[in-house]
Amino acid sequence: MILYIGRRLLGVIGVLIAIAAVTFTIFYVLPSDPAAAACGKSCSTERLTAIRAHMGLDQPLWRQFADFVTGIFTGRTVGSGQYALHCDFPCLGYSYENSQAVWDLLMDRLPVSASLALGAAVLWLLLGLTAGVTAALHKDTLTDRALMVGAVAAASLPVYFTSMMLIYGLIRVAGLLPYPQYVPFGHDPLDWASNLLLPWLALAVLYAAMYARQSRNSMIETMAEPYIRTARAKGLPRRTVVVKHGLRAGMTPILTLFGMDLGGLLAGAVITESIFGLPGIGRLFYGALSTGDQPVILGVTLLAAAFIVVANLAVDLLYAVVDPRVRY
Amino acid sequence: MNKRTCTALAAVLAAPLALGAAGCSGGKQAGGDGRNGKNPAVAGEGSVIGGTPQKGGTLTVLSNQDFTHLDPARNWVMSEMDFGTRLLYRTLVTYKSAPGTPGNQLVPDLATDLGTSSNGARTWTFHLKKGVQYEDGSPVTARDVKYNVERSFSPDLPGGADYAARYLSGVEGYRGPAQGKHLDSVRTPDDHTIVFELNKPFAEFPSATVMPTFAPVPQGQDKGPRYDNRPFSSGPYKIDSYDRGKKLVLVRNDKWDPKTDEVRKAHPDKLVVLMGLKANQIDDRMIASQGADASAVPWYALRPESAAKVLPRAEVRKRLLAESQNCTDMVQMHTGRAPFDNVKVRRAVQYALDRDAVLTASGGPAFNDPSTAYMPAALFGGRQPDTLKIPATGDVEKAKQLLKEAGKQDGFSTKITVSSGDKGRAEAIQQSLAKAGIKVTIETVDPSAFYATIGDTKNRTDMVYTGWCPDYPSGSTFLPFVFDGRFIKEKGNSGNHSLFRDTATMKRMDEIAAMTDAKQAGRAWQRLDGDILAKAPAVPVLIRRWPLVLGTNIAGAYGHTSFGGQIDYATVGLKDPAKSQG
Numbered sequence: 001m002i003l004y005i006g007r008r009l010l011g012v013i014g015v016l017i018a019i020a021a022v023t024f025t026i027f028y029v030l031p032s033d034p035a036a037a038a039c040g041k042s043c044s045t046e047r048l049t050a051i052r053a054h055m056g057l058d059q060p061l062w063r064q065f066a067d068f069v070t071g072i073f074t075g076r077t078v079g080s081g082q083y084a085l086h087c088d089f090p091c092l093g094y095s096y097e098n099s100q101a102v103w104d105l106l107m108d109r110l111p112v113s114a115s116l117a118l119g120a121a122v123l124w125l126l127l128g129l130t131a132g133v134t135a136a137l138h139k140d141t142l143t144d145r146a147l148m149v150g151a152v153a154a155a156s157l158p159v160y161f162t163s164m165m166l167i168y169g170l171i172r173v174a175g176l177l178p179y180p181q182y183v184p185f186g187h188d189p190l191d192w193a194s195n196l197l198l199p200w201l202a203l204a205v206l207y208a209a210m211y212a213r214q215s216r217n218s219m220i221e222t223m224a225e226p227y228i229r230t231a232r233a234k235g236l237p238r239r240t241v242v243v244k245h246g247l248r249a250g251m252t253p254i255l256t257l258f259g260m261d262l263g264g265l266l267a268g269a270v271i272t273e274s275i276f277g278l279p280g281i282g283r284l285f286y287g288a289l290s291t292g293d294q295p296v297i298l299g300v301t302l303l304a305a306a307f308i309v310v311a312n313l314a315v316d317l318l319y320a321v322v323d324p325r326v327r328y
Numbered sequence: 329m330n331k332r333t334c335t336a337l338a339a340v341l342a343a344p345l346a347l348g349a350a351g352c353s354g355g356k357q358a359g360g361d362g363r364n365g366k367n368p369a370v371a372g373e374g375s376v377i378g379g380t381p382q383k384g385g386t387l388t389v390l391s392n393q394d395f396t397h398l399d400p401a402r403n404w405v406m407s408e409m410d411f412g413t414r415l416l417y418r419t420l421v422t423y424k425s426a427p428g429t430p431g432n433q434l435v436p437d438l439a440t441d442l443g444t445s446s447n448g449a450r451t452w453t454f455h456l457k458k459g460v461q462y463e464d465g466s467p468v469t470a471r472d473v474k475y476n477v478e479r480s481f482s483p484d485l486p487g488g489a490d491y492a493a494r495y496l497s498g499v500e501g502y503r504g505p506a507q508g509k510h511l512d513s514v515r516t517p518d519d520h521t522i523v524f525e526l527n528k529p530f531a532e533f534p535s536a537t538v539m540p541t542f543a544p545v546p547q548g549q550d551k552g553p554r555y556d557n558r559p560f561s562s563g564p565y566k567i568d569s570y571d572r573g574k575k576l577v578l579v580r581n582d583k584w585d586p587k588t589d590e591v592r593k594a595h596p597d598k599l600v601v602l603m604g605l606k607a608n609q610i611d612d613r614m615i616a617s618q619g620a621d622a623s624a625v626p627w628y629a630l631r632p633e634s635a636a637k638v639l640p641r642a643e644v645r646k647r648l649l650a651e652s653q654n655c656t657d658m659v660q661m662h663t664g665r666a667p668f669d670n671v672k673v674r675r676a677v678q679y680a681l682d683r684d685a686v687l688t689a690s691g692g693p694a695f696n697d698p699s700t701a702y703m704p705a706a707l708f709g710g711r712q713p714d715t716l717k718i719p720a721t722g723d724v725e726k727a728k729q730l731l732k733e734a735g736k737q738d739g740f741s742t743k744i745t746v747s748s749g750d751k752g753r754a755e756a757i758q759q760s761l762a763k764a765g766i767k768v769t770i771e772t773v774d775p776s777a778f779y780a781t782i783g784d785t786k787n788r789t790d791m792v793y794t795g796w797c798p799d800y801p802s803g804s805t806f807l808p809f810v811f812d813g814r815f816i817k818e819k820g821n822s823g824n825h826s827l828f829r830d831t832a833t834m835k836r837m838d839e840i841a842a843m844t845d846a847k848q849a850g851r852a853w854q855r856l857d858g859d860i861l862a863k864a865p866a867v868p869v870l871i872r873r874w875p876l877v878l879g880t881n882i883a884g885a886y887g888h889t890s891f892g893g894q895i896d897y898a899t900v901g902l903k904d905p906a907k908s909q910g
Contacts, residue, residue: 030777033777033780033820035486036779036780036783036820037779037780038486038487039486039487040404040486040487040488040490043486043490043820043822044490044493045817045820046500046501047483047486047490047493048820050483050503051483051486053483054483054484082505082506082507082550082552083482083484083485083506083552083553084552085552085553085554094553097394097396098394098556098557098572098573099553099554099556099557100557100572105572167609172612172616179605179609179613181602274606275606277604277605277606277609279573279574279604283604284573287393287394287573287604290774290775292774292777
């Protein structure tokens with residue numbers, strides 16, 4: 001088991017370095033010039049050269065990449081003299097736009113994205129699983145059809161549409177809620193929740209629909225398994241059969257899905273964050289893309305990749321807990 | 329604020345909004361079609377909205393972005409220079425706080441007068457007012473102004489105006505004060521005197537000292553690139569907190585003495601800038617002006633899509649500012665190679681281009697004016713001349729005739745590069761040129777790569793769509809940047825995207841630059857503008873306005889002509905401070 005985890009973690013680091021290398025190369029090949037962008041349009045050749053050297057862009061690609069990777073583990077110093085910026089482990093460099101350490105930017109934005117992702121996840125699991133299981137247990141009845149038609153409808157609504165409708169209906173027309181503005185949880189948990197309610201709903205509607213469909217199928221399959229029939233035959237209460245025997249086994253595919261979804265969302269929901277004006281990682285990424293802020297783009301890419309890879313690992317390990325047949 | 333303004337705005341805004349808003353623009357009204365009287369957006373032009381403000385309260389600014397740079401050595405975006413120099417730091421000289429053309433006037437700020445020149449305008453001396461203090465009560469000295477000028481040379485602190493680099497003598501190879509080296513061409517004989525030695529005569533040097541480069545930064549406060557997050561205040565407000573990309577809170581700097589300051593009124597007690605809001609939501613909130621939003625102003629211009637919610641409603645319209653940005657959008661043609669090395673072909677484009685159609689694609693006549701000259705109206709004393717008399721919708725017949733004379737009667741194919749925010753405008757250009765037989769392919773480039781792409785003179789397309797804004801109201805900050813052939817660089821080329829290299833034009837530019845009589849020079853630039861227009865290196869297309877819908881509780885607001893139409897933050901305040909929150 002420990003050996004397995006160790007091997008997987010090594011794999012994670014390999015994947016992240018590969019992703020960093022690809023992202024790096026893409027920027028190197030693209031025609032944008034961060035030094036020229038920083039300098040402004042009427043930039044003399046001499047000044048441009050100096051700025052390029054200061055940003056380390058005069059170095060060959062492999063050298064820049066090597067500096068970046070070693071910086072993550074050992075930290076590094078950017079600039080020189082009185083203006084030198086030293087960034088400690090884990091150093092992801094400094095934003096070209098505002099000279100802030102990328103790691104600090106990410107850690108500053110992470111609580112927002114995490115609040116959004118976790119809150120929405122709770123909502124969509126509740127809604128999705130309840131709907132899915134209910135539909136499965138009432139297969140081919142009116143309830144089942146109503147729930148699944150609802151799920152198809154909800155799944156086909158793009159998140160920006162749902163968001164706009166929620167903003168229009170609940171904020172602009174009904175005036176029930178203010179325009180969302182992120183309040184840290186530690187600051188005021190109630191304010192935190194009420195400000196995040198709409199974004200949670202917008203995201204949860206979409207995901208809940210997918211989870212309802214997925215969990216319905218999975219449950220129907222499981223409930224048809226011979227061991228369920230056995231459990232029933234033993235005279236176990238229906239509740240025990242459904243929850244302990246049916247749901248637990250039926251969860252496996254949901255868990256895979258959930259790991260990927262949550263991992264992806266933790267690194268930022270670009271559209272939802274943008275529409276609701278939440279300063280999360282998704283919006284940081286979007287802003288960095290439009291200004292060509294390479295260190296930030298690279299940082300977010302790595303963080304997103306790390307979340308997904310780690311979420312995958314966690315899911316694989318959880319299989320063993322959920323399904324007694326799986327062993328590592 | 330030429331190029332840098334354009335770059336920054338294009339990069340920061342055009343992309344996220346995915347509509348309008350790359351390049352720059354401005355200019356009162358080009359003659360042409362007599363739309364002047366009918367334009368509902370310009371009713372408030374030159375006047376103050378909301379009357380005189382009361383002291384106190386919190387003014388909220390709703391923004392879709394963070395500031396590019398508040399570090400005075402790096403701040404070179406029009407609206408941010410307005411914000412920085414009106415609220416946080418003072419410069420040697422600044423613009424008068426007044427609506428309309430009087431806003432172009434220079435007034436002393438840190439200095440006691442507009443500077444005195446000697447040695448044939450090669451030496452400039454400024455005396456500093458006494459009793460001006462920083463937020464910690466320490467005095468502002470001439471050394472601190474010199475120190476910030478030196479900082480602007482540092483490669484660690486890029487982005488600022490380059491007037492010091494272009495005009496100070498002995499700056500070759502200078503890399504800023506971080507390594508302990510200082511400039512000999514800036515002398516500070518005592519705490520209240522600063523002397524600049526220039527490398528050539530420069531009669532307009534006081535205009536350049538309006539730039540934040542000439543704001544004081546004490547050496548002890550300098551934190552290099554991190555100074556951007558917390559500039560040390562010499563103005564009426566200081567930074568209480570600055571959460572990059574999220575929120576900036578300014579509170580009163582009680583060490584600022586209004587008796588030393590004739591420009592800043594400092595009405596609100598507090599300013600809060602909320603960043604990263606969605607542009608369409610800002611528009612909607614400003615139009616609705618509910619609750620706390622009544623005491624708010626928008627940071628960025630109204631989107632063209634929101635015009636329909638504003639213009640028909642008298643109640644909203646009376647809260648609308650739409651001052652000209654005073655920058656010209658142009659189609660620049662590569663004069664160095666076929667087919668645009670032929671002046672007849674270039675003139676054909678001038679005639680074929682339907683400026684009206686581009687205007688429509690740009691949000692319509694309420695938020696733009698067609699341009700009939702290169703320099704915006706502010707450089708013509710308020711109105712552009714129309715020397716070519718081309719109809720705003722173009723003259724296809726004349727264009728075809730010119731093409732025939734050039735031996736291109738069957739038309740030709742060419743390409744235009746535009747920033748992605750300008751795609752709609754490019755399509756209007758494409759359609760109008762097609763009528764004359766010129767087949768244009770549009771190449772759209774992401775704003776972050778736009779200037780690098782068109783600056784590569786070998787590999788770029790024949791035509792580019794760009795904008796230019798004068799740094800201050802003088803032809804010297806426009807025509808030489810856009811049409812002087814000696815500034816052309818093979819890579820990283822800027823401004824002169826026509827690659828226009830005309831001996832007569834360059835000779836004339838040098839003659840005008842040497843003139844010491846500002847009025848005479850002004851008229852000479854205006855005539856030169858017409859002369860260049862006849863040689864057709866570029867087609868002036870339009871001049872954008874800067875439309876802003878203000879909250880109902882806002883007072884003392886007007887778009888400042890010298891800051892690209894941005895609200896003058898020196899005077900804006902609230903009608904009833906009790907109604908504001910926070």
